[in-house]
Amino acid sequence: MIYLKIDSGKGFFLDAEDNMQEIHDIRKEDILRLLDLATDSSITFEMDEIKDGNIQNEAHKIIYDKIYGKFNELLKNKARFIDESGSLYLDAIQKYTDS
Amino acid sequence: MKKLDLHIHTIQTVSDHPFSFSIEKLREYVQALSIDGIAITNHNEFDITQYKDIQSSLSDICVVLPGIEINLGKSNFGHIICITDQDDIEDFSIRCKAVQDRIITQKNFISLDELQQIFSDFEKYLWIPHYDKKPILDADIISAMGTCILCGEVGSVKKFIYRQKDLDSLIPLYFSDLRPSEDLEVFPSRQTFFDIDEISVSSIKKSLIARRHVALTENEGNELFYALPDLPVSKRLTVVIGERSSGKSFMLDQIAKQYDNIKYIKQFDLIETKPEQAAKDFTDQIAAKRSSFAEEYFTPFKEAVDIVKNIYLDRDEKALEQYISSLIRFAKEADRADMFAKCALYNESKFPARSFDNITKLIESVKNLLDAHEYRDIIKKYVTRGRLIDLLKDLIYRYREEKRRSLEETWVNDLIGEIKRTLSLRTSAVNVPDFDIYECQMNRVKVSKFNDLVNTIKRKTIINQKMVGGFVIQTEKRPYNSASELKNFSGKKNVSFSKYMDEYANDPYRYLLGLVEMEDIPETDYYKYFVYVEYQILNQYGFSVSGGERAEFRLLQEIDDANSFDMLLIDEPESSFDNLFLRDRVNQIIHELSMNMPVILVTHNNTVGASIRPDFLIYTRRIIDDNVTYERYYGLPSSKELISSTGNSIKNFQVVLDCLEAGEKSYNERKRDYDLLKN
Incomplete structure (x- = not known):
């Protein structure tokens, strides 16, 4: 499914109600929600690639470019946050589960 | 054998x-x-x-x-x-x-x-x-x-x-x-x-x-062991008697050389030659011994100091002013904002940092309950082990979830930061800086609580009284009286507290910032500059101790310390003390110690020598022929005769009367005098 889209020289993101919104309206909560979707292994997180000239709106270009780059990097290691937080108190869980 | x-x-x-x-x-x-x-x-x-x-x-x-x-x-x-x-x-x-x-x-x-x-x-x-x-x-x-x-x-x-x-x-x-x-x-x-x-x-x-x-x-x-190759002593209490210069101290010196971990209280060790200096040294010694108590007592205060020393309210205020003025300017120019400034992220604030102190404390507490052996029966009475494990797992899962969310928020914050920076390069609109009002307000509350805490802690109070053998070690806290007292306490020449004394009296937070500015004061010691801790030794009547009493106290402390050693040697404790003290206090402590370790005590004094009821007796004698040699006789106190390693023997009764009672004649005379007095 496409979550970040480029159309008519503008950037768009899919909001919580599954509507495409212009990227200049994106808030931090939206990015966090997209992050959850991007790291969910059951979801295929797709984005339109930003290329030379396919976004003309300069503000959109800045935001879309940064978000696209960061998500692209993240998709290579979806389990990153789970790996980092999932090992907390691993020993304790094992110890008391066995006892 | x-x-x-x-x-x-x-x-x-x-x-x-x-x-x-x-x-x-x-x-x-x-x-x-x-x-x-x-x-x-x-x-x-x-x-x-x-x-x-x-x-x-x-x-x-x-x-x-x-x-x-x-x-x-x-x-x-x-x-x-x-x-x-x-x-x-x-x-x-x-x-x-x-x-x-x-x-x-x-x-x-x-x-x-x-x-x-x-x-x-x-x-x-x-x-x-x-x-x-x-x-x-x-x-x-x-x-x-x-x-x-x-x-x-x-x-x-x-x-x-x-x-x-x-x-x-x-x-x-x-x-x-x-x-x-x-x-x-x-x-x-x-x-x-x-x-x-x-x-x-x-x-x-x-x-x-x-x-x-x-x-x-x-x-x-x-019952015995060889303290020297030719000298058996008791594993408990051995008393050494003998005339002056008969080699008693020499013998203790020899024994001290034989072993590594020996407590040796030498003759006259505890007598004070310069009373004023002795009184100061004594207080310093007590302070050093008791400082661990004071450190523990002030730990929560030290933690508060560590937090507050990093708070700069002036800086917060400036940041707040800057935030408000830029916000007003931004509002005024809002209709003129360009497309960069109109982006929602341009004025987006960051996710605040999460704290995990509470949840990690809870997890540790549940782990403590699970690991407890001593009171397990009480814990089991109220909550089963299975329920505790479930609770622990739930807390850990929640912790992981929150941690994960925190990592994600940090990731988003970084992204927003980057976008905002790039947008602000392109816009001519006012940039409203990030400002954490919550943190600013928390800092103000922390400083206010800190000031209240310091005012409470500065009140003059006795914070601890410890009984040691009839004496009381009293620890008292009070405010510093002057800048010079603070300077003396610091022990540093190049510091001056006089310009901070107003703050010391009225604004503890500003005073702390003053300490931070003084480079010679180590960070870890800031908390010590708020209250002065004074140690006093009081006698049984609640008065400050005299020179003689100080010596008594030190002897009791020395003997007390002996527990951590393998053997205790004491040379003529009577040189510094009166008989009542020896009989009532010293004898009792020495007896208790000798239940667990060998104690060898040299004495001339009948209060020590006889009433202490030793387990073994050594008598030393100087023999002057061509050379001076020392002969040592030993045996049980109940033996009629003491023998030497060369096989000579000597009457026990005679030795005890000669050494402790100045001879049989004096003993009989004294006995008669006392009988007359009594009747």
Whole structure:
């Protein structure tokens, strides 16, 4: 499914109600929600690639470019946050589960 | 009984400090102490040629058993001695070579499995682990070797007594661990007597069936040990009497040289020559001893100081002003904002940082409940282990979830930061800086609470009173009285507190910032500059102590400290104290101490000497012929006669009357005077 889209020289993101919104309206909560979707292994997180000239709106270009780059990097290691937080108190869980 | 020393080094290995072995010195040692048998036990090495040389050199005076001291362990190691019979040296040498090959540096050691492979039949040897002596052999290894280990080496007479009494312990043995070298001056009296007729591994092992078969002296069973090669003393309390200059202090000095961990309170040690200086030193000593209490008491305050010293309200205020003014400007220019400034993210604030203190504390608390042994029955009464485990898991899962969310938020914050930076480069609109109002307000609350806390803590109060033998150590806190008092406390020349005294009195937070500016004050000490802690020793009537009382207190402290030593030597405590104090306090404490460790007390005083009821008595006498020599007589207090190591004897009754009562005549006269007074 496409979550970040480029159309008519503008950037768009899919909001919580599954509507495409212009990227200049994106808030931090939206990015966090997209992050959850991007790291969910059951979801295929797709984005339109930003290329030379396919976004003309300069503000959109800045935001879309940064978000696209960061998500692209993240998709290579979806389990990153789970790996980092999932090992907390691993020993304790094992110890008391066995006892 | 045979006197054995089964722990002697004759080779300087990687595990030894430098020494050069002398066979003559070893011979001298064996002869001087009438030792019947020794074992050569070098670190991880058995030199068969050297062993044969030693054996033939000493064959006329003692039995020499072959042995080795091995580094044995798991993650770290202890020592164990292995001894075999004289006719086994060829085979023993090959096995020891296998140990030597594995231990190249002083940190190397072998495992129990390797030991088993090398020596295969453990039953054949006499094994003596370091039991209550460093480096101690791992208790698991001792239990894994089972009945092959019957005894263990200890490092002091005190430990020998303790282990001998404890029937669950291995049988204690006490050896010299000697390195006989040319420059060895004092021969140690650390040997053990075994109830055996011949000296062999099997007879020694047979004797180790019962604790009573080993002792520190030949005749008196386990009541005595040799403090000097020719001088037995009690394992409990020995009193030494004798005329002036009869060698009593000399004897204590000799004993002090023999052992490492001895508490020796010398004569006149506690008398004050300069009372003023003595009073100051005394208070400083008490302060040093009690400072750990004060540190503990002020820990929560120190934590508060550590937090507040990093808060800069002025900086917060400036940031707030900047935030508000830019916000107003942004609002005014809103209609003129360009497309960059109109983006929602341009004015987006960041996700605040999450704190995990509470949840990690909860997790640790539940873990504590699960790990508790002592009060497990009470815990079980209210909550089952299964429920606690479920609770722990739930908390951990929640913690992981929140942690994950926090990592994600940080990731988003970074992204937003980058976008905002890039947008702000392109816009002409006012940039509203990030400002954490919550944190700003929290800082203000923290400072206000800190000020309240300091005002409370500065109040003059007695924070602790500890009773020590009839005295009270009082710890009191109070505000500093002046800048010079603060400066004196700091002990630094280049600091001045005078410009901060207003803040000290009225604005503790500003005063703390002043301390931060003073580079000479270490950060960790800031909290000490808010309240002065004063220590006072009061006598039983609640008054400050006099010079004499200070000496009494110090003696009690010294004796109290003695518990951590292996032996206590006291030389004439009566030189500094009155009889009532000696009888009521000192005697009682010495008696209690002597239940667990040897105490040797030199005295002229009948209050100490007679009423303390010693377990053993030594009388010293100076003999002037061509040279001055000292003769020592010893025996039980109930014996009619005391005997010397050369076989002379002397009447006990006469000695006690002469030394403690100034002779029979004076004693009778005094007795008659007292009777007259009484009637």
